[in-house]
Amino acid sequence: MAGPVLEMRSIVKTFPGVKALSDVTLTVRQGEVHAICGENGAGKSTLMKVLSGVHPYGSYEGDILFESKTCQFKDIRASEQHGIVIIHQELALVPHLSIAENLFLGNEHATRGLINWRETLRHATALLRRVGLDEHPETRVADIGVGKQQLVEIAKALSKQVKLLILDEPTAALNDEDSDKLLDLILELKNQGITSIIISHKLNEIRKVADSVTIIRDGRSIETLDVKAPETTEERIIAGMVGRDLDHRFPERTPHQPEEGAAPALEIRGWTVFHPIDQQRKVVDDVSLTVRRGEIVGIAGLMGAGRTELAMSVFGRAYGRYAAGTVLKDGTEIRTKTVAEAIGHGIAYVTEDRKHYGLNLIDTINRNISLTALDKVAQRGVVDEHEERQVAEGFRKSMNIKAPTVFEPVGKLSGGNQQKVVLSKWIFAGPDVLILDEPTRGIDVGAKYEIYTVIDQLAAQGKAVVFISSELPELLGMCDRIYTMAAGRLTGEVPRAEATQEVLMRHMTKDKEVTR
């Protein structure tokens, strides 16, 4: 067995207020494909950013040894000079430049500042042949599909004399065919002696290409398994990914008793949506689900499963290109073509990205809260500031928003308090159905508990709650029923009694198989 090409020892990386990596050790052998596996937010991407110099030497603790030499990368360029190249999830290509221009961007074949096109094209053609991409190097990158763009990224890495290739969820945006092609290429590069690290959620992919897998959980490396060994089953990997203790607390909750006969508050039938740019890609594929009054229904899924896309497209078609499906409210079909219509029908969507989609950060708390339902504090188009202020004060007290006054700009609040403002805003709109997308992302434990309590109260008041979350313990602690999604499809529906992290994770990693 070959010796290690890379050793990362006891890596600790702290962001202000958060310990992203608390103790990670990673050993990658020469010439292998090494998978890194873990839940969303476990610290995989952070680890790779430390390795590639995005987080420079000095901003983390621990040692990195590459080819038995200690490395202190101060930026990406430094790591690339050593032959470590990272391909990010979001591709870093300039869409309006040609393939060849992209391949050598920042690294041009040039003499005295003038580009040598002959040499550029010759080299580009050679590189494209190596990754099996049959496109002319002068084609614009915008004109080729995402799968081919991914290959261009790899070709670009090869042009930099790559020794260690890092791929961050390379197949997340690809269809089956392109994924297969890409995985084959990784194996082909392995034969040429290039070591790869691949971050992936998809266990079938890991089984196909990887030699070993390191599992990261809550910023720690848990274990490294030999994928080819018979005892390394998918169950084994899943157990490693989720096997933490429940360290969060949830309010006591009496499970919902469905009323017989009553139509569900929200029903979605056959919902299908295409990607807004990649017109061929189904982001949400034939999803049907129901939520009853008083019920909290979870949607579990890994990154790219299509949960947010489902929610946003149902909420006034605010995402993607609608293809098929109907929305029923209390048993009757409703129109939700615009956000205003969706709100009018009593649906609220609390976004996962409060800073970009949830709040006007430069505006005050009271104005943010009233925005969705200004008519409630206005007469004939004129806002009654008096009443608006009282409403906001009410929420500040009931939600325990920590701010000196309701005239504080929302941008100055902490994440947890911002989230409370977003929730207040949508509660004020008075919806029957609340779709909560990662309502506790990036907020501290105390604020989480407060938000769980609010969600619980909403359900107790008879509202239907859809709870989208990447944190399985949270779903298990709060939900009456949990749907799982993978690659845009529903892959399971698990009642509270049967739900465990293992069961959910198995459904979530089921990539593209349909089971009902």
Next chain:
Amino acid sequence: MSTDVTAKSPAPAPPGGSGPAADGGLLGLVLAGLRRNMRQYGMLIALGLIVVLFAIWTDGDLLLPRNVSNLVLQNSYILILAIGMMLVIIAGHIDLSVGSLTAFVGAFAAVLTVQHGISWPVALVLCLVVGAVAGSVQGYLIAYLGIPSFIVTLAGMLLFRGLTEILLKGQTLGPFPDGLQKLGNGFLPEVGPDTNYHNLTLLLGLVLIAAVVWQEFRDRRRQQEFSLDVLPTRLFLLKLTALVAAILVVTLLLASYKGAPIVLIILGALVVGYGYVMRNAVFGRHIYAIGGNLPAAKLSGVKDKKVTFYVFLNMGVLAALAGLVVAARLNAASPKAGVNFELEAIASSFIGGASMSGGVGTVLGAIIGGLVLGVLNNGMNLLSVGTDWQQVIKGLALLVAVGFDVWNKRKSGS
């Protein structure tokens, strides 16, 4: 931070350390108040400073009644444009076409009244309609077809300028009927006994003072009801006195000349009306929301396209009004009218606290910004500074004002 609930007192403490300052003298109070409201008062103070400086440099000529009256008349149209431009900029857009549009509307008015003898009230209404149509076409292209406002209004700038020249065949057209001239040069009529002052203007000034005092006290009482941070009593009285004194001085100056210009009354109504809309109306709120964070506003059910459309329609109407005022003041429609007006209006908005990225600004800010430029213009004219240096100085004023704003924002750490 999650457990510390006790620190949260029901009566909110005023932001910033006002405690020690409250015990200091009046000066300390003023300084503390200013420090806290730098953004609000910064430009107002700058305006005051500019006025004082130029009053000294011109040996008081700046504040002669005739000159104050002139100052209002000279700047009225830029201020009208600045109000509309402020809305456009808050919404996150820009309008480069307003200068050309004012010229076009002026020309249209001249063609109607001078060439076709149409009575001036009818012409006035038709001109405003033309402005509304021009604004709504641009607004439609921007809001519903998604063409960037910079492009649409740049095209509009060329287009309306060309149309103006076509309409006027390159000639200057005038004079206007008396009624229309009043819009640019007219004053309130003289009524009542012969005092040394213009009676109606005095009366208006007093009414205004009463209204301001009433409004300030009402605001203060309301804020106290909600146990909000209010200015310390002494500071509040000082502010009120300053406000009343300022209105009184301007009133007396105007009243000792020909009285309040008609356009000042129009402008006053616009400021109050638009200020109210931007502060209290749902429509105004939606403008701030789409400028502050468009995706969030959309997801909150704000009809962003409709709001954008109306903002540009409104700009068109105000540009038409400004066009009428300019034409009336020059008593002629000229193909070269309104050149660079859009830039003056944009500069006014930014000096008055607007942000390039939208979502921030007030109508009053636009007026203050416009007055800063106006007083600079007028003062430098009195000092016989050439237009070459005037432009240099106005450019620097814009840079300093916005630079100060950026610096101040960074210092307060937002």
